[in-house]
Amino acid sequence: MKTLEQTTEEILGLAARHFKIPREELAPSDDFYKKLKIDSLRALELITRLEHHFGIELPDYEVQGVTDFRTLASRIQARL
Amino acid sequence: MLDLSQYESLGAALRSAIERWAEEVCLIESDREQERCRLTYRQFGDAALRVAAGLQENGFAPGDRAAILMSNQSKWLISAYAVFFCGGVLVPLDYKLTPGEHLALLAHSKSRVLIVEYPIWRALSQSDFSATRLETTLVTEAPAGADLAGAKRWEEFRGEGASEFRSRKRQDAACIVYSSGTGGRPKGCVLTHENYLEQCAAVFPLWPFWPGARYLSIIPTNHAIDFMGGFVMPFTGGGAVVHLRTLRPEYIREAFTRYKITYMAVVPLILKNLERGLRERFAALSPIKRRLLNALVHVNRVATRRRPRLQLSRVLLKDVHQAFGGELRALLVGGAFTEPKTLEFFHDLGIQIANGYGCTEACTAITVNDMKPFRPDTLGKPVTGMQLRIINPGTDGVGEVAVRSKTVMSHYLDDPGLTAETIVDGWLLTGDLGKIDASGHLQLLGRKKNMIVTAEGENIYPEDIENVFESLPVKEFCVFAANYLWPQRTMTGEQLVLVVHADPTQNANGAIRGELERRNQRLLPYKRVSGYILWSEDFPRTASLKIKRSILAEQIGRQLDRSAVQPL
Numbered sequence: 001m002k003t004l005e006q007t008t009e010e011i012l013g014l015a016a017r018h019f020k021i022p023r024e025e026l027a028p029s030d031d032f033y034k035k036l037k038i039d040s041l042r043a044l045e046l047i048t049r050l051e052h053h054f055g056i057e058l059p060d061y062e063v064q065g066v067t068d069f070r071t072l073a074s075r076i077q078a079r080l
Numbered sequence: 081m082l083d084l085s086q087y088e089s090l091g092a093a094l095r096s097a098i099e100r101w102a103e104e105v106c107l108i109e110s111d112r113e114q115e116r117c118r119l120t121y122r123q124f125g126d127a128a129l130r131v132a133a134g135l136q137e138n139g140f141a142p143g144d145r146a147a148i149l150m151s152n153q154s155k156w157l158i159s160a161y162a163v164f165f166c167g168g169v170l171v172p173l174d175y176k177l178t179p180g181e182h183l184a185l186l187a188h189s190k191s192r193v194l195i196v197e198y199p200i201w202r203a204l205s206q207s208d209f210s211a212t213r214l215e216t217t218l219v220t221e222a223p224a225g226a227d228l229a230g231a232k233r234w235e236e237f238r239g240e241g242a243s244e245f246r247s248r249k250r251q252d253a254a255c256i257v258y259s260s261g262t263g264g265r266p267k268g269c270v271l272t273h274e275n276y277l278e279q280c281a282a283v284f285p286l287w288p289f290w291p292g293a294r295y296l297s298i299i300p301t302n303h304a305i306d307f308m309g310g311f312v313m314p315f316t317g318g319g320a321v322v323h324l325r326t327l328r329p330e331y332i333r334e335a336f337t338r339y340k341i342t343y344m345a346v347v348p349l350i351l352k353n354l355e356r357g358l359r360e361r362f363a364a365l366s367p368i369k370r371r372l373l374n375a376l377v378h379v380n381r382v383a384t385r386r387r388p389r390l391q392l393s394r395v396l397l398k399d400v401h402q403a404f405g406g407e408l409r410a411l412l413v414g415g416a417f418t419e420p421k422t423l424e425f426f427h428d429l430g431i432q433i434a435n436g437y438g439c440t441e442a443c444t445a446i447t448v449n450d451m452k453p454f455r456p457d458t459l460g461k462p463v464t465g466m467q468l469r470i471i472n473p474g475t476d477g478v479g480e481v482a483v484r485s486k487t488v489m490s491h492y493l494d495d496p497g498l499t500a501e502t503i504v505d506g507w508l509l510t511g512d513l514g515k516i517d518a519s520g521h522l523q524l525l526g527r528k529k530n531m532i533v534t535a536e537g538e539n540i541y542p543e544d545i546e547n548v549f550e551s552l553p554v555k556e557f558c559v560f561a562a563n564y565l566w567p568q569r570t571m572t573g574e575q576l577v578l579v580v581h582a583d584p585t586q587n588a589n590g591a592i593r594g595e596l597e598r599r600n601q602r603l604l605p606y607k608r609v610s611g612y613i614l615w616s617e618d619f620p621r622t623a624s625l626k627i628k629r630s631i632l633a634e635q636i637g638r639q640l641d642r643s644a645v646q647p648l
Contacts, residue, residue, distance in 0.1 A: 033605040040536060040605070041353045044328045057112075060151070060326055061199040064176065067605060 002080060008073040011050060015069070018049055028070040050076060081288065081317045084281045089248040089273040091164035094315055098125035101318040104291040107154045108339065111325035117154055121318075124158060131162035131218075133239025135193060138216045142167030142246045145256065146193035147186055149173045149200050152297045153323045155220050155234060157311055159195045167246030168193075170255045171268075172302035176604075179204045187211040188266045189256050189493065195234065198222040205229040250274035256493055257304060259440040260531070260541045268493035275443040278486040280312045282464040283445055287343055287410060287434065289317030294407075296322045296335055296344040299537070304444045305414045309345045329353060336405035345412040347537035348422070351433070355425050358400070373397075381428045387452045393430020400429050410434045414445075415537020417524065417571035420456035427454050436460050437522055441508055443487040447522045458521035468522065469507065470515060477515040480528050482507040524571050530564040530629060532574035534606045542576060545607050548599050554582045554592060556619050558627050559609060562645070565637045575610035577645055579636060581619060593646075600648050611645040 002010075008028050016023040019036045026035060033043060047063055050072075056079045066072050082100070087093040102122040109116045119127070140146065146163045148170065150156045163170050171189045173182060175197070182204055186194065194217045196204065201219045205228070217231035248254075254273045258266060287309070289295070297310035310321050322339045324331055332350075335341065346354075362373060380396050383389055390409065394401045401408070410432040418435055426433045436448035437459040446468070449460030462468045466485045473479035488508045491499040502509055511529030514522055531541045542559035549557055562575045582592060593612075600608050615636065620628040 031601055031605070039349060041329055041349060048328050048330060059199070061197070065178075065604060067601070 002077070004073060004077050007054075007077045007080070008069060010053065011069055011073050011076070014049060014053055015046060018046060026069065028068070028073070030069055031067045032069055032072070033067055054080060056080065081284055084277045084316060087277060088250050089164065089167075089252070090254050090276055090312065091161070091167065091245070091248065093277065094161050094164060095125075095245065097121060097315045097318065101291055104318050105320045106315065107157065107321055107323070108294075109154045109323045109325065110331075110335065110338075112331060116325070119154065124161070128158045128161040128165060129243045130238045131159060131234070132165040132243035133241060134237040135162060135166050135168070135216070135239075136243055137239040137241070138193075140166050140168060140193055140216070142248065143169065143252070144193070145169045145171050145189055145191045146195065147171040147173050147189060147191040148302070149175055149182060149194065149196040149204075150220065150301075151175050151197060151325070152299075152301050152306070152310075152327075153197075153325060155195075156301050156323075157321065159218075159234075160311065162243075163193075164254070165243060165245055167248050169253045172255060172257060172307065174258070174300060174302050175200055176300070179207055183207045183209070183212065185258055185266060185268075186214065189258075189268060192216065194218070196220070196231075198226065201228070201231060205231070248273055250277070251490075253490065255307075257302070257307075257440050260539055260544060265495070265498070265543065266493070267495070267498065269440050270490045270493050271440075271443055272490050275487050275489060276308070276312055278465060279308060279443045279445065280316055282466070282487070283308070283448070284313055284317065286448060286450070286463070287313065287412065289314045289319030289342075291318040293317065293319040293342040294322055294339055295319060296324070296332070296339070296341045298324065298327055298332060298350070299345050299347060299415065303415065303537070304438070304440045305345045305412065308444045309343065309412055329357070333357075333403070336403070336408065338405075340405045340407040342407055342409050343412060344408075345414060347415040347535065348413060348418045349535040349537075351411065351413055351418060351422055351426075352535065355422055358403075358425075358429075377428050380430050384427070384430060384451075385453060388430075388432050388454075390430065390432070397430055400431070404431065414438060416533045416535055419572055423456040427451070427456070436463075437481075437512075437524065439510060441489050441502065441510075442466075442483050442485065443489065446483050446485075446510075449521075455521055458517065458523050460522065461520045462522075468516060471507075471509070473515065478513055478525050479515070481510045481512045481514045481522070481524070483510060484508070525569040526563060526567055526571070527561070530561050530633070532561045532563070532576060533571070534574070535572075536606055538606050540576065540607055545576070545603055545609075548602050549578065549596075552580070552592070552595060552599070554580050556581045556627075558619060558629065558632060560629070560633055560636075562610070562642065565633050566642050567637075576608070578609045578612040578648075579615050579632070580612050581615045581617070584616070593648075597648055609648060611647040613640060613644045613646065 012026045062075050098121045106121045106124050107119040146168050171191050190213045192215045198219050198221050218234040219228050219231045220234040250273050253270050255271045256268045258268050260267045295310050295314050299306040314321050376396050412434040423433050436445050438445040447460045447462050469482045470479040471482050484507050513526040514524040546559050558579045562577045620631045
């Protein structure tokens with residue numbers, strides 16, 4: 001079982017690779033819309049990528065209103 | 081299509097549709113790769129009448145209000161028909177709002193019934209409902225054993241006896257649709273049965289439905305466009321609505337081909353996303369294939385300049401049209417302004433984008449581009465029955481757009497003052513600035529009102545987000561649409577700006593900036609202010625200490641320019 005920290009770290013790594021920005025520029029408390037300069041549809045792309053990576057399904061309502069990596073990690077962690 | 085002039089209410093028209101197309105499919109619901117349900121009109125009617133019987137036994141009477149708080153799905157439409165069958169007034173709420181905002185609108189609408197999805201109810205049920213008049217709450221899809229805090233399960237809700245159809249008059253309220261006001265003064269548009277029946281009759285010939293025609297519903301159904309395009313129109317023509325429980329772009333793309341979609345309504349943001357995806361695919365083609373594609377696009381562009389020729393476009397650009405399922409007639413774009421170059425991109429491919437202008441207060445569409453000929457620079461001509469006028473035009477012909485028609489709402493709920501300001505001598509003042517050209521096409525060139533519309537089609541009013549900045553350690557503050565301070569003749573890239581009047585001794589760019597950033601982060605991304613300006617004078621106020629926004633905006637616009645905005 002992964003810890004929340006490990007899950008968060010994997011999310012940050014994946015987001016950095018997916019949107020081609022240096023990993024060290026991302027922090028758990030960052031607002032991913034602002035930091036990755038993405039709109040709501042690009043954010044959904046990221047969620048799908050994360051679903052495949054973690055082998056889970058995140059219903060749309062679970063990510064509704066989530067804007068930072070840490071909260072996203074906790075929603076994913078709850079389904080691992 | 082049903083002859084809508086024969087009906088007094090939406091409920092009566094829907095009841096006829098259920099009888100007429102009893103064995104046709106009206107609803108399909110899919111979640112990722114799995115289809116969850118497929119209902120015929122008869123099954124749809126049976127499901128709705130079960131709910132209607134339960135509502136009537138719980139005292140729900142004609143004229144009573146029932147709120148729906150759900151994402152796009154089959155139970156949304158089933159519940160809506162149940163409410164209309166009982167003669168009730170539907171209050172469709174935006175499921176993306178916060179529990180506090182939901183509660184405020186439930187209270188304002190005086191809804192007696194709430195029909196809500198479990199994930200939303202889980203958050204909302206913690207609230208204090210004492211300000212509301214809720215008597216019955218129905219929760220859909222609640223897990224077994226879940227504590228519903230006094231609410232009933234939608235799936236088990238039924239009456240002992242049969243439900244009884246309650247007729248309504250055309251002038252009676254059908255829906256109360258909130259166009260804004262979650263943070264302050266709620267603007268609940270009271271739309272009558274006549275508004276909807278007239279609007280449907282006017283736009284149906286442009287985008288007809290028939291048994292077998294399918295609409296893919298992705299814009300929230302509380303939005304006027306989806307309610308009309310994804311409920312009233314398909315049902316009055318015997319068509320079907322497809323709902324997806326997961327609105328990821330890849331599942332939307334897949335739904336086109338799986339369900340052979342005929343129409344879909346989108347907001348400009350989704351259209352841009354589709355454009356980006358297609359451009360990426362074109363860029364990946366080999367040089368030879370790309371040259372061939374460019375040649376075919378050119379032929380299509382020339383052939384469709386004067387009018388759309390869908391069959392020809394489907395042959396010329398077969399692969400592109402197949403990616404949209406091969407049956408697509410039009411993408412209806414609304415909610416916000418679409419850039420002409422995006423419209424041109426799709427037009428060149430022979431994919432019709434039904435572009436137009438509308439607002440909730442006028443029950444959806446006011447003008448529509450009929451593409452005869454294609455004019456990406458305008459929002460088209462008024463739809464049947466719509467009178468359009470430009471009030472106080474300047475020498476360039478630009479003034480406020482006003483509308484008069486049978487589709488204009490009755491009034492704003494419980495706000496005669498705002499109603500009187502908005503509907504003057506039967507004309508709805510839209511607050512948008514535009515002009516009508518020699519061929520009768522409308523062009524929009526800015527706003528008179530202090531608000532913005534995002535590419536997602538969300539209307540954001542400054543008053544609705546100011547509460548997040550309450551108790552800022554400054555003398556006073558106020559939020560404006562940047563284009564309200566510095567008028568610009570554009571309808572894209574609109575932004576909000578926070579005006580801060582700090583004490584001269586305060587280090588406004590130091591301590592306050594950090595606090596502004598923190599507060600701004602609490603708002604959903606599309607609601608955030610883009611930056612702030614520092615203002616050194618007292619805000620002009622009324623005797624009751626309300627900020628005189630228009631005077632303050634004029635002062636700021638005169639003394640500062642856009643470069644004074646410090647980005648957040």
